[in-house]
Amino acid sequence: MKIFKQMKPFYWNERKRLIISILSLTCATGMNLMYTKLLQFLIDDVIVNEKYELVLTFSFTAAGVIIAKSGMQYLYGFTGARVGNKMVLRLRNACYEKLQYLPYSYYETAKTGDLIARMTVDMDAVRNFIGFDFAQFINMGLTIIFGSVMMLTISWKLALLTLITTPILIWLTFRLDRKAQPAYRDTRSAMSQLSSVAQENIAGIRTVKSFNGMGHEINKFSDKNERYRNKQYEAAKTVAKHYPVIELMANICPILLLIFGGMHVIRGSLSLGELAALFSLTWLIISPMWWIAFHINKYSQAKASGERIFELLQLETSRCMPERTREDAAIPINGEIRFQDVSFYYKENSSTPALLHFSLVASPGSVVGIIGSTGSGKSTILKLLIGAYKIKKGEITIDGKNYDEWHSSDIKQSIAPVFQETYLFAATIRDNIAFGVDNPSDEEITQAAMKAQAHEFISMLPMGYDTVIGERGIGLSGGQRQRIAIARALIRKPKILILDDATSALDMETEYKLQNALKDELAQTTCFIMANRISSIRHADEIIVLDKGQILQRGTHQDLVSLEGPYRSIYLSQYDDSIHKHNHLTLTVEGGEQ
Numbered sequence: 162m163k164i165f166k167q168m169k170p171f172y173w174n175e176r177k178r179l180i181i182s183i184l185s186l187t188c189a190t191g192m193n194l195m196y197t198k199l200l201q202f203l204i205d206d207v208i209v210n211e212k213y214e215l216v217l218t219f220s221f222t223a224a225g226v227i228i229a230k231s232g233m234q235y236l237y238g239f240t241g242a243r244v245g246n247k248m249v250l251r252l253r254n255a256c257y258e259k260l261q262y263l264p265y266s267y268y269e270t271a272k273t274g275d276l277i278a279r280m281t282v283d284m285d286a287v288r289n290f291i292g293f294d295f296a297q298f299i300n301m302g303l304t305i306i307f308g309s310v311m312m313l314t315i316s317w318k319l320a321l322l323t324l325i326t327t328p329i330l331i332w333l334t335f336r337l338d339r340k341a342q343p344a345y346r347d348t349r350s351a352m353s354q355l356s357s358v359a360q361e362n363i364a365g366i367r368t369v370k371s372f373n374g375m376g377h378e379i380n381k382f383s384d385k386n387e388r389y390r391n392k393q394y395e396a397a398k399t400v401a402k403h404y405p406v407i408e409l410m411a412n413i414c415p416i417l418l419l420i421f422g423g424m425h426v427i428r429g430s431l432s433l434g435e436l437a438a439l440f441s442l443t444w445l446i447i448s449p450m451w452w453i454a455f456h457i458n459k460y461s462q463a464k465a466s467g468e469r470i471f472e473l474l475q476l477e478t479s480r481c482m483p484e485r486t487r488e489d490a491a492i493p494i495n496g497e498i499r500f501q502d503v504s505f506y507y508k509e510n511s512s513t514p515a516l517l518h519f520s521l522v523a524s525p526g527s528v529v530g531i532i533g534s535t536g537s538g539k540s541t542i543l544k545l546l547i548g549a550y551k552i553k554k555g556e557i558t559i560d561g562k563n564y565d566e567w568h569s570s571d572i573k574q575s576i577a578p579v580f581q582e583t584y585l586f587a588a589t590i591r592d593n594i595a596f597g598v599d600n601p602s603d604e605e606i607t608q609a610a611m612k613a614q615a616h617e618f619i620s621m622l623p624m625g626y627d628t629v630i631g632e633r634g635i636g637l638s639g640g641q642r643q644r645i646a647i648a649r650a651l652i653r654k655p656k657i658l659i660l661d662d663a664t665s666a667l668d669m670e671t672e673y674k675l676q677n678a679l680k681d682e683l684a685q686t687t688c689f690i691m692a693n694r695i696s697s698i699r700h701a702d703e704i705i706v707l708d709k710g711q712i713l714q715r716g717t718h719q720d721l722v723s724l725e726g727p728y729r730s731i732y733l734s735q736y737d738d739s740i741h742k743h744n745h746l747t748l749t750v751e752g753g754e755q
């Protein structure tokens with residue numbers, strides 16, 4: 162029950178409705194118990210005593226009970242559904258909010274399918290329990306208590322005799338629950354794995370297809386699918402094995418009643434109506450007992466689901482920086498960034514640093530180019546700049562103030578990263594560019610697209626800015642997607658812009674145009690450009706050559722290219738062909754022949 166106590170804030174507001182739902186179900190069951198009395202009355206008073214003039218009264222009373230019972234059932238269904246839905250609405254929103262604030266590191270290992278399962282299947286289990294099964298649970302107990310009392314008042318001896326096997330019945334249902342629980346848990350985890358595989362496959366379908374991995378993927382899915390089937394089968398086998406015994410035990414009760422009750426009627430110590438009432442009461446009591454296992458199962462499933470949801474809700478979020486309160490005014494950022502002897506390790510006890518003794522000073526409006534081989538730490542710098550990880554060694558400051566002392570909202574308002582992997586939403590190009598900005602005008606969107614060199618190709622699309630692009634931007638070329646992502650960053654008019662390999666798919670001419678547009682527009686913006694291509698960073702005020710997290714060289718393009726060293730080597734390897742071509746062309750023109 163602990164988990165449902167923890168969930169109290171999510172349904173406590175609805176407690177009145179919860180009580181109405183429980184009461185109305187209890188009343189409906191009370192009407193059921195009344196039926197048995199009506200039956201007794203019909204047989205003993207109307208039929209045996211031949212008082213046929215009472216038939217009309219009896220019929221009206223029976224109709225009244227039926228209508229009242231239906232009304233109560235409706236109230237139970239209606240209020241129960243409301244309580245369940247309202248609670249799940251709050252829970253789901255809370256989970257979704259939590260997902261937004263979980264640290265970046267959480268998503269490195271998180272499985273989308275599993276998270277989706279928590280937000281859907283688990284939520285449904287909890288909703289059904291709080292909305293319906295909880296009331297049923299209480300109702301079951303009340304039916305058993307009141308039904309037994311009614312039976313005892315009719316004939317306590319017969320009642321005790323009839324209900325003699327019920328403890329065995331209850332024991333059996335509990336045993337079933339104990340056996341079935343692990344099977345149900347396995348089933349749920351198998352389902353979660355199955356959806357993870359499907360989700361991953363859909364996300365990576367292009368890779369799968371291009372590497373002809375369909376067969377492998379199909380096998381992987383069928384394995385998981387079969388595992389799910391087996392788990393379901395095991396659960397069903399356990400239930401199927403127990404149910405006949407439970408049914409047998411349940412049926413013994415009315416049989417005992419018919420034998421001994423019948424003898425009493427023959428002897429005249431029990432009326433026919435009383436026997437009929439006892440018979441109906443027996444079933445009224447036995448059925449909930451029969452279902453105890455089912456409801457306990459539901460309870461356990463809801464408990465397990467609730468725990469999975471709470472596991473998510475209790476995860477620590479990444480709000481390492483203080484949030485701005487209403488009284489705090491927004492502090493404008495100028496864009497002066499300093500890294501002072503920053504060393505960073507992704508794992509606490511890792512021996513390989515992602516950055517080692519890294520220092521830099523970027524004055525407002527300057528352009529810093531970072532070049533380095535793959536895995537040298539370029540994207541790590543971006544992650545530290547957006548506050549994805551907290552550093553333990555060294556210090557990062559913005560406008561002279563320690564990064565962690567800034568309000569995260571101030572930083573997020575001023576910083577615009579363009580990630581190495583372009584992510585576009587399945588929405589229109591307009592919405593993709595406008596993401597994160599409140600109601601931008603068409604003019605602003607077009608301006609941003611123009612600067613990002615995206616306007617031209619967008620205008621040529623039949624639907625222009627209203628073109629809906631597929632998930633992850635399917636339907637556009639790599640360079641087109643990158644330019645939309647850049648436009649999305651530019652529309653924010655950031656004070657700090659970070660382009661992590663964000664122009665890698667652009668041809669050099671477009672890249673050059675983009676650089677010029679940025680130079681004009683972002684004179685006051687501090688720009689970080691991470692790249693593998695010299696052409697992307699050669700115009701930078703300072704270029705840093707990075708290798709295995711360490712700075713190998715730093716300076717301007719002119720400085721570095723004239724020095725023997727890694728930068729010059731990269732330059733030569735990338736420009737060798739064009740230098741040759743250039744020399745060749747010059748020679749040809751000068752020689753006037755060939």
Ligand SMILES: Nc1ncnc2c1ncn2[C@@H]1O[C@H](COP(=O)(O)OP(=O)(O)OP(=O)(O)O)[C@@H](O)[C@H]1O
Nearest residue numbers: 269507515533534535536537538539540541542581
């Ligand atoms: N989330 C992570 N957990 C652990 N190690 C990581 C993580 N992300 C990156 N690394 C490691 O940190 C180092 C630097 O990675 P980073 O992504 O910064 O390189 P990069 O210069 O951006 O490379 P690329 O040019 O391929 O994008 C690499 O050795 C990488 O394996």
Ligand SMILES: [Mg+2]
Nearest residue numbers: 539540541581
């Ligand atoms: Mg990278």
